[in-house]
Amino acid sequence: MSTANDQAIDVAAAGTFDIKDLGTVRRLGFGAMRITGPGIWGEPADREAARAVLRRAVELGVDFIDTADSYGPAVSEEIIAEALHPYPAGLRIATKAGLVRTGPDGWHPLGRPEYLRQQVELSLRRLRVDVIDLFQLHRIDPTVPADDQFGLLKQLQDEGKVRALGLSQVSVDEIKAAQRVFTVATVQNRFNLTDRSSADVLEYATAEGIGFIPWAPVSAGELARPGGPVDTIARDLGATPAQVALAWVLQASPVMLPIPGTGSIPHLEDNLGAATLTLPAAAVAELDAAA
Template identity: 75%
Template sequence: MTQSLVAHSGTFDIAGLGTVRRLGFGAMRITGPGIWGWPADRDQAKAVLRRAVELGVDFIDTADSYGPDVSELLIAEALHPYPEGLKIATKAGFTRQGPNRWIAVGRPEYLRQQVELSLRKLRVERLDLLQLHRIDPTVDADAQFGELADLQREGKVGALGLSEVTVAEIEAAARHFTVATVQNRYNLTDRRSEDVLEHSERNGIGFIPWAPISAGELAAPGGPVARAADRLGATPSQVALAWLLRRSPVMLPIPGTGSVAHLEENLAAAALELDDATYAEIDAAA
């Protein structure tokens, strides 16, 4: 496989960031179990990152809370100095208390602190894209949005985005800054963010679906995803990703893994085309 493979996914122009290939890489699962601590094999984790770039990925998504810190540090260890054109998105606003434990913290001083730390960990002078990982319900939302806008005006951040938000929250944030991306859970079996996706389409916002591969019973033997995979000589995961890429031109899937083989399987979805009938059958079932 060559760089031309991922190019089949097409491109999207993220406001304030520039053009990226639509199929990217999510760097959450290069950490330890429960998204906590270092992976058992650091060299393998770095090999995954390097292979992703070799195959044409130019958009990597991470967060300060993955590890915490581990994912950002590994990205820098594996890829710095960064190849031309590579864009790295990170997130702030979630704290960690142990494996699989997450608590939102959106105090302005905390968000500023985390941006400064991410700059150091990623070894950059400006973050390409910063996304508010969660809106802290205990802190005035305008204060959180305002701090992000200040960081952008100061040149510490290029583009700004949000994660796990409603349309109303996107509109509230847009009074402070241009919302470049939204990262909500979205896949074949969880389409509760359909209204957010449609809002993103209308406003040119990049939509980053997390947990993109989940297909549940649709991928079980005899299910529509499994049948499509058999017909196309593909895997159910590849079909799920191909469905997302066709679903919307603003869709930016970022499947993540700690395995080079699984990475290569996921990225091969860029070249998988679903015919109208197959897409419609899966869409109806979903």
């Protein structure tokens, strides 16, 4: 049943993007990292509440969900399948492999080809799909030749186990190296109001038509303090600081695909409200200069 809040949220208003080898998705998606336990480790406090967040996201028009085998580990993928399988037509689910876990907040690159292949097979099983929509190398393992890792991804695509391929937390040179082996459909680097260290990657992705999936897109740090620029702009526009932060990210490039994550339906609805927020040029200029 729709509510007044449903009518105020229009995810489609953020526009769409065509991911190479995959197809069209709405530009404002959902990141499923925080439906796990503290430190992105183990079970969430309430597994049914986590499922409810996923169902609500799709109900409100989200058609792109990003996860990873390491979220939990395994927990996020399992909950996605529990909540949404059989998946509605048009829903795209991206996952990643290449980081192993040693405990809460512990992340370590592992890119041996046999390991990546195993993880793809396990993700297929947990997500209950025959093909992964978008598979991303979570990190390039510096102890394994990069071409071995890229070659394995290409093999998986050629075998029909994955549709599209992407990279995470990479440089422009690393993207170019991967492009010699396969079509890079997306890159997933940290990018937000206070961390623009991947601006060169965003510029390259924009020029190449590569989807840019910013992780931690809502982070605004000191800019969101009471009386700070994000807070002031939000008040002026009748929005929330999270919506201002996400609107700024969306307006940074047409290839931008933010995936704000949360384990809370109210936070989810707040984030998705950014789809209909357009920042005036003066506000964008102020935020551009603030970091």
